Amino acid sequence: MSKAFSAIDEDREVDRDAFTPGVEPQPTWCPGCGDFGVLKALKGAMAELGKDPEEILLATGIGCSGKLNSYFDSYGFHTIHGRSLPVARAAKLANHDLEVVAAGGDGDGYGIGGNHFMHTARENHDITYIVFNNEVFGLTKGQTSPTSPKGHKSKTQPHGSAKSPIRPLSLSMTSGASYVARTAAVNPNQAKDILVEAIQHDGFAHVDFLTQCPTWNKDAKQYVPYVDVQESDEYDFDVTDRREAQELMTETEEALYDGTVLTGRYYQDEQRPSYQAEKQSRGDMPEEPVAKRYFDDDYEWERSFDVIDRHK
Template structure:
């Protein structure tokens, strides 16, 4: 039994199925890197043979938040920095659902940084795409957690005195089991990485470099870029945390020196995801909550039925 009949159909899917009828044309600024995320996500979903009803896309506040309006699937437009806890709850309630969360660098690494850290630590089985344009775009150009040191903005008139956050390194140290960086200027790699991220069992973090031509004109357009898997200069084992950590640190430092490195950085296929850990400990029902609502024979437990467990 499935909570949604579409789950597990295994049919050939055209990416145009992910273009909604209500808002088919995205209204981001011309030249915005967010278009690249949308295109890569549509291509990845179609390549995986996913039906729109098999996917839940949860977004935060910001330019990136409109992704759920421009992508045909189940969607939830959450408040600032809160896409991950909603996505986690949905995945636990209906594990067969493909859950994707998305937000900007301010939304995900700043306002929602606490949720990002703990979702990675718990290794929830979902994909998190962070639109990283090094600026708060929707609110008209304030310094964000990834803005380079010295960057001048409406909130840092004399230039930011803070070092930028290192999202890849933070993700690895927090416990994410798949970490990658791609860019809107590299559409083929972007689609491939999102495919891998969705297929991965565990928390997949994709730092997606998206240029903002309106509010961050001083930023690079993230070209030329170097795919670390295609370059002989960067040879490391993505399953080795220590080697991955060194590669991430080099990548994050190079970005602010004018060199754009992208690719896969870390993958742990042996670690159990959060739901599996809970099931193994008997602290989660074998029948998902979403399916219980569709089961007329299910006996619902009330809080007073559980009181003996606390004696």
């Protein structure tokens, strides 16, 4: 049987370098780019969780963030723009023992793939979604993105954007995500810890990851100084309370454009079952991953008309 199955859930110690490709490609991210922080945090999180590269799938979109799976050694799927979530969902449903992480930029995830974002959250698929949020389209050279602040000047908005930015944390929770957090590339320890929690979470975990773009978005600078809402005495709230979480999310999203960077865990619901669990409880999905059948020479395949009741 494939190592992708036999390696899953083994108790092991893993070094972060295990996720560095044997022939390491030279990163094409600009010096000072926040994307390096995401890569470091993801490697650290998977090592801490004792994951093996062959039990992980990393699906990415288009943009600077889409290069992540070129620099992270695991199974990878480089999708088209805004489509990392549908691929990640399908992979998780076919093999729910696989650790599935999707990643994309703010334009990729909140703009072009915004519809997939809302419905993946609504259905509560058991995957982790990392959004590289640098408030600009970086790879295509600095156009205004869904998270660019109102008044932001760019090639596409030379007189300043007339639109208010999207509120990704609030959108995530109201759409149905059961874990919502924000971290930043300048806070590597918090970033790693949040990714560990997000990956362990049974349900849709959304991490809005502030990643500075020193080349095309100098207005955002480095997202410093930052405040960890879990460590600050100014913010006392219950991450399991939707109303309290929503109030702090709103404050966080407004404060960012005033120069105050709030990060941390905002919402967590451990009681809501994942989409996979819901489907299994209805008898629509087998307990054993469907993907395992491809490695079973003795398996007798069913046809759809043999397993689905015909309409009467």
